[in-house]
Amino acid sequence: MVVPVQPESPRADPPDTIQAVTPTLCHLLGLDLPALCTVPPVDFVLRAAHAGLGGARIDRCLVYAPDAIGNHLQAGYSDLFAEIARLAPTTVALRAVFPPKTPVCFASMFTGAPPADHGIRKYERPVLQCDTLFDALVRAGRRTAIVAVTDSSMDQLFRGRDVHYFSESDDKDVTARTLALIAADRHEFIVVYHQEYDDLLHETTPFSDSAIRAFRNHVNAFRTLVDATEESWLGHDRVIVFAPDHGAHIGPETMTGTHGDDIPQDMELRHFYRFGANGHTAGNHPDASGGARTTDQAGGQI
Numbered sequence: 001m002v003v004p005v006q007p008e009s010p011r012a013d014p015p016d017t018i019q020a021v022t023p024t025l026c027h028l029l030g031l032d033l034p035a036l037c038t039v040p041p042v043d044f045v046l047r048a049a050h051a052g053l054g055g056a057r058i059d060r061c062l063v064y065a066p067d068a069i070g071n072h073l074q075a076g077y078s079d080l081f082a083e084i085a086r087l088a089p090t091t092v093a094l095r096a097v098f099p100p101k102t103p104v105c106f107a108s109m110f111t112g113a114p115p116a117d118h119g120i121r122k123y124e125r126p127v128l129q130c131d132t133l134f135d136a137l138v139r140a141g142r143r144t145a146i147v148a149v150t151d152s153s154m155d156q157l158f159r160g161r162d163v164h165y166f167s168e169s170d171d172k173d174v175t176a177r178t179l180a181l182i183a184a185d186r187h188e189f190i191v192v193y194h195q196e197y198d199d200l201l202h203e204t205t206p207f208s209d210s211a212i213r214a215f216r217n218h219v220n221a222f223r224t225l226v227d228a229t230e231e232s233w234l235g236h237d238r239v240i241v242f243a244p245d246h247g248a249h250i251g252p253e254t255m256t257g258t259h260g261d262d263i264p265q266d267m268e269l270r271h272f273y274r275f276g277a278n279g280h281t282a283g284n285h286p287d288a289s290g291g292a293r294t295t296d297q298a299g300g301q302i
């Protein structure tokens, strides 16, 4: 029986925000929602998961969160987005939350709450005291790891839980650590944060040669991580997510990269999901969402 691989859905207008990551992952992983989550899951992603996995509860999840890979890069670097979409073909258009600053956005992404509710409304990095996706994972007994560069927002915000925290010196070490964790297969949920592109866009511009090299490094790292999951997590129903936090633009005063405004360059982005069924590589399972077909929310090819 041939199951439709990618259901089509009209693009939400206005699109969901990155708050929707938490209820979507909770639904896929069979978790109760954290207390402050006020938004529904992305139905389009749930239907793609159902088409790929037949409703199985996913028991391995890797969230790759590269800082500041927003739609501002789409026009000039569609080839790199096409590579991301080849790896993770279920694509959703999302908006950041305001202000589009890293700790504000990751706090919303992993609580399902708007900034007014989780309390981070500007660039500050307290340890969040409110209920988060990580608390929901711990309550459900899921072994969880956060791998990030030392002192980054992802390294700081979600401390104090029964989560394994890995603080590394740079993106390369973050990747190496994550590959070791995937191979060991002792964690059910891993968040991986990379920051080279964001570092360089602030030093230069979002479109400088060095910044784009960093974007390319993030895409290559994502491919490496996906390949590792296909090898070591093959015996699990799994989801891999490419989940940046916000975009960026060139500040007219400094002429360097910045973000934090309510403008499309800073607020608009896409997330990408890849589903793999137990025992099948994502591209080979007849029902899975991997392989050559890539469909976004509007049903368009990208």
Ligand SMILES: [Zn+2]
Binding pocket: 067, 068, 101, 102, 103, 198, 245, 246
């Ligand atoms: Zn950021």
